[in-house]
Amino acid sequence: MVAACLPRERLRPLAGWLLLLSVGSVAAGRIEDQTEQFFRSGHTNNWAVLVCTSRFWFNYRHVANTLSVYRSVKRLGIPDSHIVLMLADDMACNPRNPKPATVFSHKNMELNVYGDDVEVDYRSYEVTVENFLRVLTGRIPSSTPRSKRLLSDDRSNILIYMTGHGGNGFLKFQDSEEITNIELADAFEQMWQKRRYNELLFIIDTCQGASMYERFYSPNIMALASSQVGEDSLSHQPDPAIGVHLMDRYTFYVLEFLEEINPASQTNMNDLFQVCPRSLCVSTPGHRTDLFQRDPKNVLITDFFGSVRKVEITTDTISLQPDLEITESRVTCYC
Amino acid sequence: MAAACLRLVWLAPLLLGLVDGGRAEPPRDALREELVITPLPSGDVAATFQFRTRWDSDLQREEGLSVLLKADRLFHTSYHSQAVHIRPVCRNARCTSISWELRQTLSVVYDAFVTGQGKKDWSLFRMFSRTLTEPCPLASESRVYVDVTSYNQDNETLEVHPTPTTTYQDVTLGTQKTYAVYDLLDTAVINNSRNLNLQFKWKSPPENEAPPVPFLHAQRYVSGYGLQNGELNTLLYNTHPYRAFPVLVLDTVPWYLRLYVHTLTITSKGKENKPSYVHYQPAQDRLQPHLLEMLIQLPANSATKVSIQFERALLKWTEYTPDPNHGFYVSPSVLSALVPSMVAAKPVDWEESPLFKSLYPVSDSSSYFVRLYTEPLLVNLPTPDFSMPYNVICLTCTVVAVCYGSFYNLLTRTFHIEEPSTGGLAKWLANLIRRARGVPPL
Numbered sequence A: 001m002v003a004a005c006l007p008r009e010r011l012r013p014l015a016g017w018l019l020l021l022s023v024g025s026v027a028a029g030r031i032e033d034q035t036e037q038f039f040r041s042g043h044t045n046n047w048a049v050l051v052c053t054s055r056f057w058f059n060y061r062h063v064a065n066t067l068s069v070y071r072s073v074k075r076l077g078i079p080d081s082h083i084v085l086m087l088a089d090d091m092a093c094n095p096r097n098p099k100p101a102t103v104f105s106h107k108n109m110e111l112n113v114y115g116d117d118v119e120v121d122y123r124s125y126e127v128t129v130e131n132f133l134r135v136l137t138g139r140i141p142s143s144t145p146r147s148k149r150l151l152s153d154d155r156s157n158i159l160i161y162m163t164g165h166g167g168n169g170f171l172k173f174q175d176s177e178e179i180t181n182i183e184l185a186d187a188f189e190q191m192w193q194k195r196r197y198n199e200l201l202f203i204i205d206t207c208q209g210a211s212m213y214e215r216f217y218s219p220n221i222m223a224l225a226s227s228q229v230g231e232d233s234l235s236h237q238p239d240p241a242i243g244v245h246l247m248d249r250y251t252f253y254v255l256e257f258l259e260e261i262n263p264a265s266q267t268n269m270n271d272l273f274q275v276c277p278r279s280l281c282v283s284t285p286g287h288r289t290d291l292f293q294r295d296p297k298n299v300l301i302t303d304f305f306g307s308v309r310k311v312e313i314t315t316d317t318i319s320l321q322p323d324l325e326i327t328e329s330r331v332t333c334y335c
Numbered sequence B: 001m002a003a004a005c006l007r008l009v010w011l012a013p014l015l016l017g018l019v020d021g022g023r024a025e026p027p028r029d030a031l032r033e034e035l036v037i038t039p040l041p042s043g044d045v046a047a048t049f050q051f052r053t054r055w056d057s058d059l060q061r062e063e064g065l066s067v068l069l070k071a072d073r074l075f076h077t078s079y080h081s082q083a084v085h086i087r088p089v090c091r092n093a094r095c096t097s098i099s100w101e102l103r104q105t106l107s108v109v110y111d112a113f114v115t116g117q118g119k120k121d122w123s124l125f126r127m128f129s130r131t132l133t134e135p136c137p138l139a140s141e142s143r144v145y146v147d148v149t150s151y152n153q154d155n156e157t158l159e160v161h162p163t164p165t166t167t168y169q170d171v172t173l174g175t176q177k178t179y180a181v182y183d184l185l186d187t188a189v190i191n192n193s194r195n196l197n198l199q200f201k202w203k204s205p206p207e208n209e210a211p212p213v214p215f216l217h218a219q220r221y222v223s224g225y226g227l228q229n230g231e232l233n234t235l236l237y238n239t240h241p242y243r244a245f246p247v248l249v250l251d252t253v254p255w256y257l258r259l260y261v262h263t264l265t266i267t268s269k270g271k272e273n274k275p276s277y278v279h280y281q282p283a284q285d286r287l288q289p290h291l292l293e294m295l296i297q298l299p300a301n302s303a304t305k306v307s308i309q310f311e312r313a314l315l316k317w318t319e320y321t322p323d324p325n326h327g328f329y330v331s332p333s334v335l336s337a338l339v340p341s342m343v344a345a346k347p348v349d350w351e352e353s354p355l356f357k358s359l360y361p362v363s364d365s366s367s368y369f370v371r372l373y374t375e376p377l378l379v380n381l382p383t384p385d386f387s388m389p390y391n392v393i394c395l396t397c398t399v400v401a402v403c404y405g406s407f408y409n410l411l412t413r414t415f416h417i418e419e420p421s422t423g424g425l426a427k428w429l430a431n432l433i434r435r436a437r438g439v440p441p442l
Helices: A008-040 A057-075 A129-137 A181-193 A249-259 A269-273 A324-331 B030-035 B045-059 B064-068 B124-128 B354-359 B388-412 B424-437
Strands: A045-052 A083-087 A156-163 A165-167 A170-173 A177-180 A199-205 A221-225 A286-288 B004-014 B079-090 B098-110 B143-147 B158-161 B166-172 B175-183 B199-202 B216-223 B229-238 B245-253 B257-268 B277-281 B290-298 B302-312 B328-330 B334-340 B362-364 B367-373 B377-379
Touching: A045 A057, A045 A129, A057 A083, A057 A156, A057 A249, A083 A129, A129 A177, A129 A181, A177 A181, A181 A199, A199 A249, A221 A269, A249 A269, B216 B334, B216 B367, B216 B377, B229 B245, B229 B257, B229 B290, B257 B290, B290 B302
Parallel strands: A045 A083, A045 A156, A156 A199, A199 A221
Antiparallel strands: A165 A170, A170 A177, A221 A286, B004 B098, B079 B098, B143 B175, B158 B199, B166 B175, B216 B229, B229 B302, B245 B290, B245 B334, B257 B302, B277 B290, B328 B377, B334 B367
């Protein structure tokens, strides 16, 4: 219609203007989509609870596991104030340690994961089942210092990593008590009812680790374990100078995977599920995603392991319409 | 072996709170105030390391003197100890307002002779594997003091590099000492290379004389055998040739070592020594520990032995730690004394050198105040065998299965004859084939 009415010599600039307008409107639409996405993302802060439940020198590898995850999590941006680290902490200064003040995770002492700036919140005899459950549920005596509290809210993504000796349905704390999978599931349900998390990633590296997540029933939990029920998780490599095994296989390969992640990477959870195949790990790692709302392939690794703040830079003005649908869906109770 | 002992002290008077109001707080007795913070059993060595990382966040660790505090070198020392002191100080002469002083100290003993391949020279880099780069930006004062008492201007005996511009003389612990002062806030000290490595070289080898023995030192140990009883002994040595002085001994013993106070004996030079003041507060199980405080006069040039017997208590099985066979710690005892000094000391103005005034307080010129901590002790309590329940269950179940099971079978099993089975389909087919062949059937 336009081509029939207008003379030819005025058509070209007009087409140019039309193209520019359409491109402009498409770009504006994209920015608005991006900002919609920005406000739709689930979490606003990240927490990590890293627990090593073993003590004594021959459980060196459990401490090295936990400290390696601690290092990765710090490197990807979660600050110490948002990490609750529970260790028996008797490795670095153990009289049997030939290199005092160090904990190594690779043989030939390549990497000292203890470092200079580790902050252990619960150490030695304070790593008990009671303290762990109190940290999770928030029922803490008022005299507890801030660094020992999990001050999460309903927009927090929490990473919970546990390692130690376990069995079918239980995890041993410091050789004197146990926590069962039912207690753990109930603790997570308490956290859900108190709105203490937005999404939870639970990783466990013990023998028969999959038994610990089979009883979860609260929504928005994704769980990974290093071995199935009936299988043992194995340790990776002994160091002849130190005399003990330095790390467990599953955490070793998870760590290698995490070393390639930086705060901007778009790697998703499906890659984490493939991390340690049976050929490397000897045990079969398992995972559980049925309680999780989102598709694991849309979940970034940095949603849990890092503390990524979304920043979108734009020079255009954006008008945001209050979208009642979105706010309503957030308030709906997941019953 | 002479060990180079370098003490680095930070003094940070923090104005944490103001006690204001109508009435003035009386100046508190410094002795009593500091004793409120009871000595913790040192426990793991790693505990001190953790303390250090918290200090660093206070002291902004990349600058200043705290850059020297790296654990990997500190744990190669012969001895180290950390302390935190908090006390109120008067803001003015009439003490109408008070502020709080926080003092963090780290004492480290390096054996320069052993680590330095036989030479007694030392340097900051060799000890800490780091040098000083710049002062802490928050510090109003930042200084390093080096004891150079045997230094003289002709550089005959030893050489200090870089040459100190100022020296400071004081009587500390009863003897006259000279300190070389390096002020990190002085730009001449931290020169353009931003690198201060203090080095100390002995020109002529020093005579192998033993370091001077302090006038008061102490030792503590547990004697006895078995897990029922024991005896707690503290040895106090007064090495002054002719002066006797009193010592205040404070013992905090945990409740699970039940002290027999009637067995408290104090002997000096073989004779009984009666303390002029004894205060004892008995323990209450699981609530509070024993508190024993005594004022003992130590005769000159003697060793005094304070001993008390105790019985070890059996704890409830839930009260044992996860590693009970390691033992339980007993806090060190605290000895406070005014030791007579060899050299008369002049009272030092607090404002001029707060470091020395708080480290080496002097009340009058004839004696100086010393607070010693003995070693913490490790005692074993009678520990149950925690693997026993598991072993009993295994053994009992095995015995029941084997013995009782066998008896049950013998008594209740009946035997009856069973007809052999006819064979079924396979046998019928086999017979069919045999009949065809003409062979007798099965």
